[in-house]
Amino acid sequence: MFIALCTLVFIHFCALITPGPDFFLVSQTAISRSRKQSMFVVMGITVGVMFWAFLALMGLNIIFEKMAWLKHVMLIVGGIYLCWLGFQLLKSAFSKKIATEVHTFELPQSNLRFFLKGFLTNLSNPKAVIYFGSVFSLFLANPDLDGVHSLLFIIVSVETVIWFGFVAFVFSLPRCKAAYQNSAKWIDGISGGIFSLFGAYLISSK
Numbered sequence: 001m002f003i004a005l006c007t008l009v010f011i012h013f014c015a016l017i018t019p020g021p022d023f024f025l026v027s028q029t030a031i032s033r034s035r036k037q038s039m040f041v042v043m044g045i046t047v048g049v050m051f052w053a054f055l056a057l058m059g060l061n062i063i064f065e066k067m068a069w070l071k072h073v074m075l076i077v078g079g080i081y082l083c084w085l086g087f088q089l090l091k092s093a094f095s096k097k098i099a100t101e102v103h104t105f106e107l108p109q110s111n112l113r114f115f116l117k118g119f120l121t122n123l124s125n126p127k128a129v130i131y132f133g134s135v136f137s138l139f140l141a142n143p144d145l146d147g148v149h150s151l152l153f154i155i156v157s158v159e160t161v162i163w164f165g166f167v168a169f170v171f172s173l174p175r176c177k178a179a180y181q182n183s184a185k186w187i188d189g190i191s192g193g194i195f196s197l198f199g200a201y202l203i204s205s206k
Contacts, residue, residue: 005148005155012136012156016163020127021082021198025118026164028191030171031179038168040111042161044118049160051123052132053153079203081124086196090189126198 022045030038122128136156170176 005151008152009155009159012159013163015127015131016160018127021085021121021125021195022118022127022164023167024191024194025085025121026167027171029114030168031176035168035172037111037114038172039165040114041118042164042168044115044120045122045164046157046160048119048122048125048128050153050157052128053136053156056132056136057149057153075126075129076203077124079124079199079201081120081199082195083199083203085121086192086194086199088192090192090196094189126201
């Protein structure tokens, strides 16, 4: 059981550190806003991960096998949301006010809105759909882990908070913020392009 748990910790960490919509949203919020607001994004992402983990415990892989169309619909809806985020960033990057405004990405001011943005971004994250619908579900099928499913739930949740909390801390450092102020237009433009590409890929996937 110990080896299986260690394997899960390692695989989940590899899934977390692979750049995706969650990473770009946390880093973008931390560098353009504040550490506090980026942590609300992290909290939203973590709740999203907990939601996916719960579905996996309830048999997410079986649901996708029986209802393949549902997975496709979820990817399309997620793609539309990511395209919307990308559009907001690109609009900010090409705004005529870019040279005079430090906070170019007009994120909502409410902490709840930051939380919801993180939550919805994770729900629309293709990595989450694939990971919890396949890889994570394989661990649940391991007989050695039958009695510790609640522990698996805790592990992926805590690991998610630690990693993205670290990302938020690093990108909210004064040096990173200073670099953002000097290159805000390019950073927002590249980030917007990445979100848009993620979204377009999901919408066009079959």
